Amino acid sequence: MSKISETIAKWIDVKEKIAELEKKHEKYRNMIQDFMEKDDMTELPYVDSNNKKYSIKKSILHRETLSKKDIPSHLWDQYHKTSSYTMLRLSGNEKKEKHEKNEKF
Numbered sequence: 532m533s534k535i536s537e538t539i540a541k542w543i544d545v546k547e548k549i550a551e552l553e554k555k556h557e558k559y560r561n562m563i564q565d566f567m568e569k570d571d572m573t574e575l576p577y578v579d580s581n582n583k584k585y586s587i588k589k590s591i592l593h594r595e596t597l598s599k600k601d602i603p604s605h606l607w608d609q610y611h612k613t614s615s616y617t618m619l620r621l622s623g624n625e626k627k628e629k630h631e632k633n634e635k636f
Contacts, residue, residue: 563587 575587599607
């Protein structure tokens with residue numbers, strides 16, 4: 532196996548582990564949020580088994596957005612901001628195989 536093939540295999544493995552952990556993270560986060568909302572709490576202290584202290588603070592963040600279709604084009608041209616970033620997208624053969632199976636019917 533070439534070095535890049537090994538790297539891609541490791542990346543795929545890590546991406547799968549991250550997806551699994553993100554599901555668990557969301558589950559526990561929702562449980563904590565539900566607990567805090569039930570008791571109308573904005574802060575929840577916690578001390579772990581090593582006596583390390585934590586505090587979970589709940590806050591609501593607001594973000595304002597503006598759509599291009601909602602303002603005159605000259606204002607959009609003058610004030611819009613563009614952000615660029617590099618993205619690597621992984622696509623697996625299983626999606627392609629499913630699509631090919633659906634085309635046969």
